[in-house]
Amino acid sequence: MSVTIRAFSETDTEAVLALWLQAFPExxxxxxxxxxxxxxxANKLGVQPELFFVAVLDGGDGDGALVGTAMAGYDGHRGWLYSVAIAPEARRRGVGTRLVRHAECALAAMGCLKLNLQVLDDKPEVLAFYDRLGYRADAVVSLGKRLAAQESETVD
Known part of the structure; x- marks a missing residue:
């Protein structure tokens, strides 16, 4: 399968949404x-939009069917990888590996030395994919807090 990896364009929005709703049931x-x-x-377009990548079937002009996505971010200390999604018909054909490697190269070019990602623990096939790419569980506990759900607090 021949694909081109390029930066996201706003004209990709509906195709990305359709892929994500299929790839991420949550x-x-x-x-x-x-x-x-x-x-x-919208948030990604406001922060490092150049690190939002799409994979499209190669029709010569990079405007073929969208078959994959990857978002990356770098805060100067750690890089992060998000929203790696591959269309079912493109899985196990190297598209995901190419997208991840593309993001890794973009982050490395920015000086990033370590890349983190999170995978829901009920997705063993996704964990196996990242294991094949050399990712290992760090001896850390991932903590989170939903800020939008937070009640107004006053600071003294």
Missing amino acids: YNDASRPHRNPRLSI
Whole structure:
């Protein structure tokens, strides 16, 4: 399968949303308002949009069917990888590996020395994919806090 990896364009929005709703069933769960794919895209376009990548079937002009996504970020200390999604018909054909490697190279060019990612623990096939790419569990505990759900607090 021949694909081109390029930066996301706003004209990719609907294709990305369709892929994400298919690849990430949790986006369809109304009890998880923090999983809003339109907001994820908008937020990424506001911060390091050059690190939002799409894989498209190669039609010669890079405008073929969208078959994959990857978002990356770098804060000067650690890099992060998010929203790696591959269309079912493109899985096990090297598209995911190419997207991850593309993001790794972009982050390395920025001076990033360590890349982190998180995978839901009920996705063994995704964990196996990252294991094949050399990712290992760090001896850390991942903590999170939903800021939007926080009640107003006063600071003294």
